[in-house]
Each structure stands twice: as C-alpha cells, then as structure tokens.
Amino acid sequence: MKGSLARRIIGTALLRVMRLGSLMIPLACTAALLHSSTTISDLQRVQARGYLKVITIPGPITYYQNAKGDTGFEYLLAKGFADYLDVKLRVSQVNNLNGLAVSLGGPNGDFAAAGLSTTLERRKYMLFSDSYGNTSQELLYKLGTKRPKSFAELKPGSTLLSIANSAGSEQLQAEASNLPQVNWQQVQLADTLGLMEQIHSGEAEYAVVDSMAHEVNQSLYPNARIAFQVSEQQTTAWAFPFRNDTSLLDAANDYLRTIEANGKLEKLREQFFGHNERFNIAGSQLFMRRVNDRLPKFEELFREAASEFNTDWQLLAAIAYQESHWNAKAKSPTGVRGLMMLTWPTAREMGVKNRLNARQSLMAGTQYYLKTKKRLPERITEPDRTWMALASYNVGFGHLEDARVLTERAGKNPDLWEDVREHLPLLEQKKYYSTVKRGFARGREPVSYVQNIRHYRDILQWHHLEKERKEMEKEEQEFAEKLAADM
Incomplete structure (x- = not known):
C-alpha cells in the first residue's frame, strides 16, 4: 500500500515536471528570440554611444599635436570616418606595435590606425580594411x-x-x-x-x-x-578585431571607397606625403605672383595691425602668407580657417566672431602671436625672441619648452634659437619625447615654419625697398622733365 502511494506521488511529481518543462521550452525559445532581436552590432554600438575609439602610435604620419590641435595623416583619416558615422573620435595612444595588438578590440580601441602593413602574419589575428596606401x-x-x-x-x-x-x-x-x-x-x-x-x-x-x-x-x-x-609592395590599412561581426569594418570600407572616389583621400595623401614647398625658382616665382596679385588687397590691413600692436607689418604679412597664402577664405582638413588659420578655440579666446573676416582674423592672430611671445622668459632677447615666439605659435608653447629642456640637457643654450632649432626635431623620436612633459611633436615643422617666415619677410623687405627706389626714381624723372619744360 505504501509502495503504491509512493509510486503515485512520484508519478504526479514527474507529470508536473514534464508539464513545466513543456512550458519552459517555448519560454526559452521566446527569450532567445528576444535576445537575438535586441543584440546590436559593433556599428550600432558605436553610433549609440556617440563616439569611435581608435588606437594609434604617435608619430609624424600617424598622430600628433601642434599649436592648432590634433593632426597627422592617420588621425585625419580616422576623424573623417568618425564624421562619416556622425560621431566623435577618441584617440588612445600606445607605445609600440605589441601594445597596439593587445589593445585592439578592448575598451580603448574599436580599430587601429598606425600605417599598418597587411602582412600574412597579421592577418592571422586581425581583420583589415580596404587599402588606403602602399609601402614596402x-x-x-x-x-x-x-x-x-x-x-x-x-x-x-x-x-x-x-x-x-x-x-x-x-x-x-x-x-x-x-x-x-x-x-x-x-x-x-x-x-x-x-x-x-x-x-x-x-x-x-x-x-x-x-x-x-x-x-x-x-x-x-x-x-x-x-x-x-x-x-614587395605591401598595402597599408586599418586593423579591426578578428571576429564575426564585421559591421564596423564594412562601414570603414564604405567610407574609404567614398573618399577615394571624391578625391579627398588623394588630397590628404598629398598634404602629408607630397613634396613640401622649398625655396627653389618655382617657389619664389609663386611668392612674387602672390605679392603682386594678393598682397595689395591686404597690405593696408597689415600696416594697420602693425601700428596698433607696435610690430613689423612685413613680419605679419609673412606669417599670414605662411598660414594661408593670403587667402582669407582658406580652410585646412583640421578645420582651421581664414587669413591667419585660426582654430575655433583660439578664435573664441581672442573674441573672433567670423574667422573668414580678414580683419578679425589678422587682429586676433597678431594678438595671439604677441601673447605667446610675452610668455617667453624675459632673458630671451631679439631676434631669438621673435623666432621662438613663431615656433611656439606653430607647435605650441609647451612643446617649445620641451625642446628648450632638451637643448639645455645637451649643454647648449636654451635661449638661443640657433641651438633650440637643432633640438626641436628630437621631439619626433621616442627616446627623447618620452623624457619630456608634453610628449611627441612634429618638431621639424616649427623649424621650417620659422625659416619660411624669415625668408618671406626678407623678400618683402627687399621688395618694399625696391618699390620705394623705383618710385623715387620716377619722381626724380618727372621733376627733371618738368624742370626741362619750364626752361
């Protein structure tokens, strides 16, 4: 009797379990369907959070900062991708290729942009975008x-x-x-x-x-x-985590194909890999054409700013030519604009409402340059003070100070431009920039920047003197002709 009762109890329990199980199966299926319907792709995740995370290694053609903000070929290319997705870009820097590989796909990196060659070995643990360059x-x-x-x-x-x-x-x-x-x-x-x-x-x-x-x-x-x-020739591309979800990689390829087709990629390549303007015959001819066809539009403005701020109008003109080639509507890929190529933060700091207004741009740029110059130690005298202020205007005050530290460490004079300009390029090398406060900078640029401005100013001074000489000769000729007529 007891055994029969026990069997009935167990049987009832089993029946309940089976019924519960039959109910759980469709519930489990429903939960799985709900999960699959709410799972978002990598691309959707980036768009939902509002920013894209890129990993890079600082360097001249990858990512660095100057006085005008973040720049570099890889940075601008990645910034364009973020804009394409209508999100912000966040940059994470690593020191070497091993650090890049470890960080890829982690909390700091949706993808890596560091001029990576698409080698067979790397393809074993990375997915690569379409190529945007070649190397060997x-x-x-x-x-x-x-x-x-x-x-x-x-x-x-x-x-x-x-x-x-x-x-x-x-x-x-x-x-x-x-x-x-x-x-x-x-x-x-x-x-x-x-x-x-x-x-x-x-x-x-x-x-x-x-x-x-x-x-x-x-x-x-x-x-x-x-x-x-x-x-042999190798392609360069962005690297993505090795996984099944390729939604972000697909979007990157769409972006790269778009800028290849509209010419923006080639323009960016030319900016960083094309030949820099040097002072050869062609460069001098171009400058003189600009002196004749563009300078007259702005010369009075340069003189006005120089008078207001007690500085040299030809120096201001040389800075403006270096910045924009005297084009008040100029625009760079990084968003700096106008005659003096001001960033938005600098423009706001100097009270500029319209960066494309030549007068506002020049006045603000002049004040910013003089403000930078005033920050230098008083013991730095002219002309070194001017050259260092120009370098700071280009690369940033902090990076200039780092170069002066390196100059002093080398036993040279940190208050002489001749010595500092030899050490600014060292900010591009890890063994030097890792020992100073602000890190990597494209240190050759301010050296060229200052050299160019000095060259332009010298030409302008010579041109002005030659112009005055010709006007004096013309006046003397007219006076002589008038005197002869009166006789």
Missing part, C-alpha cells in the same frame, strides 16, 4: 660606406636593426636563412626615426624600415640611404 620594407645603410645590393653582401659582424613586431621584422624572419653572420636586433621601443638616426650617425650599419616612413623623414637624416628593397 627597405634596408638602409650609411652614405659613404659600401652599399650592399643583397643580404649576402652585408658586412659580417655588423649590426642590423628592425622594430620588434614590425613588417620589417617579419620579413627578416622569413629571410633568416639568407642572412650572413650579422647581429640582428629587434628593438622593442624604437621607431623609424630612431633607426634612421643610428644609421645616419654610424651607430649601426644597417636597418630595415618602412619605405613610407623613410620617405617622409629622409631630409632629417640624409646619410641614411636606401640600399635595396627587402619586400
């Missing part, structure tokens, strides 16, 4: 030494450098059987500029570097010359 790996040697034409001709016992985890290191690993008895070092915290400096100075005999980075920086270390090409 090159072996450098020092000018004046024997140029090797292949790995077999490398000097036995010599030092061969490459950046750890770089495409160059991957290529050398593949060529390991062809390398002679050389001391191959994969440098963890190096960058291309650091390797080029060691070749230029003779500290190392050879280095393998990215051709694109070498091309941009070759004027800084001219002794670091190309011996031979180590790899």
Whole structure:
C-alpha cells in the first residue's frame, strides 16, 4: 500500500515536471528570440554611444599635436570616418606595435590606425580594411660606406636593426636563412626615426624600415640611404578585431571607397606625403605672383595691425602668407580657417566672431602671436625672441619648452634659437619625447615654419625697398622733365 502511494506521488511529481518543462521550452525559445532581436552590432554600438575609439602610435604620419590641435595623416583619416558615422573620435595612444595588438578590440580601441602593413602574419589575428596606401620594407645603410645590393653582401659582424613586431621584422624572419653572420636586433621601443638616426650617425650599419616612413623623414637624416628593397609592395590599412561581426569594418570600407572616389583621400595623401614647398625658382616665382596679385588687397590691413600692436607689418604679412597664402577664405582638413588659420578655440579666446573676416582674423592672430611671445622668459632677447615666439605659435608653447629642456640637457643654450632649432626635431623620436612633459611633436615643422617666415619677410623687405627706389626714381624723372619744360 505504501509502495503504491509512493509510486503515485512520484508519478504526479514527474507529470508536473514534464508539464513545466513543456512550458519552459517555448519560454526559452521566446527569450532567445528576444535576445537575438535586441543584440546590436559593433556599428550600432558605436553610433549609440556617440563616439569611435581608435588606437594609434604617435608619430609624424600617424598622430600628433601642434599649436592648432590634433593632426597627422592617420588621425585625419580616422576623424573623417568618425564624421562619416556622425560621431566623435577618441584617440588612445600606445607605445609600440605589441601594445597596439593587445589593445585592439578592448575598451580603448574599436580599430587601429598606425600605417599598418597587411602582412600574412597579421592577418592571422586581425581583420583589415580596404587599402588606403602602399609601402614596402627597405634596408638602409650609411652614405659613404659600401652599399650592399643583397643580404649576402652585408658586412659580417655588423649590426642590423628592425622594430620588434614590425613588417620589417617579419620579413627578416622569413629571410633568416639568407642572412650572413650579422647581429640582428629587434628593438622593442624604437621607431623609424630612431633607426634612421643610428644609421645616419654610424651607430649601426644597417636597418630595415618602412619605405613610407623613410620617405617622409629622409631630409632629417640624409646619410641614411636606401640600399635595396627587402619586400614587395605591401598595402597599408586599418586593423579591426578578428571576429564575426564585421559591421564596423564594412562601414570603414564604405567610407574609404567614398573618399577615394571624391578625391579627398588623394588630397590628404598629398598634404602629408607630397613634396613640401622649398625655396627653389618655382617657389619664389609663386611668392612674387602672390605679392603682386594678393598682397595689395591686404597690405593696408597689415600696416594697420602693425601700428596698433607696435610690430613689423612685413613680419605679419609673412606669417599670414605662411598660414594661408593670403587667402582669407582658406580652410585646412583640421578645420582651421581664414587669413591667419585660426582654430575655433583660439578664435573664441581672442573674441573672433567670423574667422573668414580678414580683419578679425589678422587682429586676433597678431594678438595671439604677441601673447605667446610675452610668455617667453624675459632673458630671451631679439631676434631669438621673435623666432621662438613663431615656433611656439606653430607647435605650441609647451612643446617649445620641451625642446628648450632638451637643448639645455645637451649643454647648449636654451635661449638661443640657433641651438633650440637643432633640438626641436628630437621631439619626433621616442627616446627623447618620452623624457619630456608634453610628449611627441612634429618638431621639424616649427623649424621650417620659422625659416619660411624669415625668408618671406626678407623678400618683402627687399621688395618694399625696391618699390620705394623705383618710385623715387620716377619722381626724380618727372621733376627733371618738368624742370626741362619750364626752361
């Protein structure tokens, strides 16, 4: 009897469980459907939070800051993508390629933008966007030494450098059987500029570097010359996390195809990789054409500003030419605008309502330059004070101070422009900028900026004197003709 009762109780319990289970199955299915319907893609997540996160390594063609704000080829390209998605851009910097790979897909990085070559090894753990450039790996040697034409001709016992985890290191690993008895070092915290400096100075005999980075920086270390090409052409692209959701990658490809088609990509390439204007015949001819066709529109304004602020009108004109080529409607990819190419923060600080108004732009730019000049230590005298103020106007006061620190460390005079300009380019090298307060800066730019302005001002002074001489000769000729007529 007891056993029969027990069996009935157990049977009833099992029946309840089965009924409950039959109810749970459709509930579980419904929950799964609800979950799948509410799961959002990576692209939707970025758009919902309102910002895009990019990882990069600071450098001349990736990302850096100057007096006008954030810039760099990779930065501007990524900023364009964020604008394309109608979100903000947040930049996360890492020190090396290993840090970039570790951070990709984490809380600080939706994608990586650092001039990455799309190598076979990297494709094992990264997804790549469409290509927006090409590069290759090159072996450098020092000018004046024997140029090797292949790995077999490398000097036995010599030092061969490459950046750890770089495409160059991957290529050398593949060529390991062809390398002679050389001391191959994969440098963890190096960058291309650091390797080029060691070749230029003779500290190392050879280095393998990215051709694109070498091309941009070759004027800084001219002794670091190309011996031979180590790899075939490689494409450069953005890197995305290796996972099934490719919605953000697909959007990036749509963006890159769009700017390739409308010419914006080529314009950005030209800005960073094209030949910089130098003072050759063509450059001088262009400047003189601008003196004749544009300067007359603004000369009275330059004189007015110079009189109001007790400075040199030709210096102001030279700054304005360097900034905008005397184009009051000028606009840069970073959004600076007008005759003096003011950023919005600077414009607001100086009370400018319309950056395209030539007078407002010039007055504000002049005041900002003089404000920067006033911040310099009083012991810095002219003309060094003017040159350093111009450098600060271009690269930022903090970066100039960092360069002065490096100058003093080297035993040179931080109050002389001649000494400081030699150390500003060091702010592009990790082993130097990592030791100062504000970090990386494209230090060659303010050096060129000051040199250009000095050159333009000298030409303007010569032009003005020549103009006055011709006017005096004309007046003398007219006086002589009048005197002859009266006789």
